[in-house]
């Protein structure tokens with residue numbers, strides 16, 4: 032895959048693969064702020080796709096639109112050909128699981144219990160029952176326990192099954208989050224900055240884990256600021272800048288795209304998302320005399336970069 036795309040609907044899965052995720056024209060506005068603008072993105076079976084972009088580019092907002100936490104202002108999201116509801120537990124039930132930028136474990140529950148809670152969408156018992164550990168949950172727990180232990184073996188945490196989540200080292204807490212997400216048996220796993228704050232060794236272990244997740248048949252969409260991690264791991268990478276998809280393609284194509292480098296360095300470039308709107312505002316300010324006077328430092332440096 033070496034295509035570079037900036038516009039257009041998400042393409043269909045290539046031969047031998049099937050559509051897992053298709054996001055079409057997803058836009059999310061918060062009042063006057065458009066955090067995500069008309070983003071198309073597809074993930075196919077067997078793929079690991081990276082989503083990168085500078086701080087505030089809209090990556091997490093886009094994830095929240097995919098997982099039903101936000102109702103997109105425009106656009107729609109399908110999973111395996113079915114449009115998803117705007118309810119996060121129904122999205123999980125449909126087959127999309129996620130981890131969050133900040134660790135969200137049940138700190139005072141054991142490692143095993145955390146994974147068992149993650150099973151609740153695949154059992155008849157609800158989350159409340161799981162948290163209260165009522166009789167119905169205990170029965171369902173017996174059949175879930177085997178699956179949970181498999182996941183703990185898979186993530187290398189089986190030996191710590193009885194440890195409280197809060198006592199795990201940071202890297203293992205991140206692993207536990209992934210194990211818990213996998214407990215819902217997803218077809219797509221969304222990871223939001225899985226290596227943030229990790230040592231090089233932990234990052235490398237996370238890479239191996241994500242590759243193993245793919246081997247087990249779960250496609251992955253991952254947000255990450257660690258470029259080395261993304262470019263070594265992903266089959267395809269999409270770049271968001273100011274809420275818009277700027278580039279999408281193989282890691283080689285994306286790394287070589289000078290617009291991506293410029294976006295990270297904060298250097299203006301031709302056709303930059305939001306640049307046309309910014310130029311209109313500057314023109315209006317000039318016309319009404321409300322903007323900075325021509326020739327000032329601010330006018331020459333419209334992005335307000337420090338020199």
Ligand SMILES: Nc1ncnc2c1ncn2[C@@H]1O[C@H](COP(=O)(O)OP(=O)(O)OP(=O)(O)O)[C@@H](O)[C@H]1O
Pocket residue numbers: 061064066084085086087088089090091092093
């Ligand atoms: N609930 C919200 N209400 C208002 N504005 C929001 C909300 N969530 C996000 N934003 C704004 O939307 C923009 C995109 O934020 P978002 O967190 O999605 O970016 P990001 O690419 O994930 O950034 P980072 O890499 O720093 O996590 C930012 O300007 C942010 O302030």
